[in-house]
Amino acid sequence: MSRTVLFYEREDYYDFKAGKALEGIKIVSISKYARNLDLINEINVDEEIIDISVLTEYNNMQFVGEQVINQFDDFPLFICDSSKRETIEYELRFVFDEFSEVDKDTFIKSKNEGRIEKDVVIEKKHKKIIDLSDNELEQFFTDFNEALYGHPKFKDDFAEQVRAFRIFNKLKEHKVLSLFLMGDSGVGKTEVARSIFKCLNGKKKFAKINFGNYSTESSLSSLIGSARGYIGSEDGEIFMKVRETDVGVLLIDEFEKSNSTLFNYFLDVLESGKMTSSMGEEIDINGFIIVFTSNISKENFQNRISPELRSRFDYKCMFTLLGNEDKRKYIEFRVTSISKKVQAEYLIDIEENLRAFLLQEINVSMFNNMRDINKQIKRKFLKYSTTYLLSDEVEQGEEEQEISNVSWKRRFLNFFKD
Template sequence: MEKELTYFERIDFNEFRELKESEGFLIESISDYIKDKNLIEQIDPLNVIIDITALSGYSASMQAFSEELLIPFDDSILFIADIKHEETFNYELRYCFTKIDYWKSKKDKSDDKVENTNKSKSKHKKITDLSEDELGVFFQEFRKSLYGHEKFKDDFFDLTKTFRVFNGIREHKILSLFLLGESGVGKTEVANSIYKCLGGMKKLAKVNFGNYSSEFSLSSLIGSARGYIGSDDGEIFIRVRDTDIGVILIDEFEKSNATLFNYFLDVLESGKLVSSLAEEIDLDGFIIVFTSNISKEDFSNKISPELRSRFDYKCQFTLLYNEDKKKYVEFRVNSIVRKVNEKYKIQLEENLHERFLTQINVSDYNNMRDLNKKIKTVFVDYVTSEKLALHELEKEISE
């Protein structure tokens, strides 16, 4: 058989039908021909397009059934199907169709012309949307904003390059990273940095699984069936809908339970978030960052091998080197100085961080939150010793 199958996106179907009808075609469902095979002989290939989406209902016997059914159809007929079944059809119908195509709505084509990129209709900006140049800038920024973890940064760069290629040919939907390690070394910061460096203007989609340990956790996460108390949307749907960037952070992943692990197994496999009401959010091109404080050994005990193998990348974050901690001090001090300058319109001493670093022994701190607290104390001491009464200054300015 030399037949051709074209996939369409569900939301584009009406546009496709109108276009084809204006060209004189009639779109018919394969169901009509399943009911009455004699109709096949009467088809005029120049006027009829056959939608085979209904074959998805024959899951168990699809291959044999479809091969027998489709043989008598003329090879020049155009067959179409909902892209939702792409994976199943490409495999089960591999001997029926020799050519696969994707129908693009006019809207997409004009977007491509204007922006000359491969942007999808999704409102989320994703790493797969960036041009090569933009990707270069993204990684420059990302490397600057996360201190240390050089091996991770190199690996993330390589992973992203591979992801973009295989996402483009629809083989890899979600890039999933699992980050383990000590508290306060930048695991959560990875997701924050990806969000910022992709130009996020709203809020990172973040869900803390520490809050999801009870047996009712799945309904809080993905909503409960309509008609029950609290049948509102689940948290993850709200977070993903409200964000502008294709990144999701799942913090403290190990704290939840097997039901949620299984749900995520499906998400990583299908590339979709499916709510309890069967609503879907396509996560194609998304990055999901999972973080956890468990040790490497507990990771193997707590997380099933099926799920473990679904993560594209697992990494143990080690403690930061003193040089990286010093960079963190410099960054924090400069950011405090900038804010003080803006608010109180006073110029603080230049390179204040150098003075601070003589008072803080960074090797005493492994958690950057603790180091941050120390920076604040040293700053308050500095303000006091310099007799800078910041609160009074504020009063004067506002008067």
């Protein structure tokens, strides 16, 4: 029996994969077997197709390809990305007897019959801002404005950016909405992405990548995965984070700490709306919002980020420190948020007293950002709980305690002491 490799067009890959999935056949990368040759003896050729695209990433491709592929006694179906055809045909000329193309009729038919939907079969569905109805969008903006404190100009600009994005995305002219937010630590940059996630009703993990961990030359391999059989996951961190979340928003924190290799990678991501792994697999992030944050100044932004990448960002904004009045308003904002949670959990109303207590206890001029203020709010809130609620509990006496002999106020205090 001749050994054949079939080439597929990249845009057809997921339809082909989905069609084979309906037949109970999965596609696996040959790197699975390159790392552990013993697995070759366990392969079921009726249930697996081997994709050899990754072999073009090996420095000694011909040697590795011959060593691995010649271990297969049975003849599984081998496939490869057509963009790598010239290299594969030459380097593996002693391995394969025939080079041909995938028959599109074998999988396009099943797609046209409505039996599969690529997004459902291949990729997990993300909640995206482009999918909201007009009424849902207005509710999103209402919730977002409440969730993100301060920065009124940004909120107005953001709403305008989103509305334009939704229109041009439908016209297939705008794949990803990108925001680049600059400013000192603790002024609310990362909270933008978290608020989008929350207001799109995210239930799973929030997708965040900290580029402070990606400053070395091997950063790209860590981010998108290594194709050379290193021990560990074939996926890089960014692919795992996107797959684990259920909302179409991605936060890239401390973006300026990375290097030109990753900058160039995101040039392509923002243009194509797709993330490509080192294994040649893609995740379509059309409709996503990517929030890039950085502590650099406007001047350093010009020097650190290339003109090509700067031009790719849809919106750039400098987040500034809050004034004392805004800081006091932030305390009131947090009091309302905390009080609602306490009311829901313990059926007690502490908002008015807590507001007066915190505004008296916290000198806002001593703190430069919301992160430090929030830490102080938590410290003072524990003091408020201990000083006022515990003393009030003692005054009420034993007869008002619960059957369990632990009152709701005692449980309330224990909750914050854990």
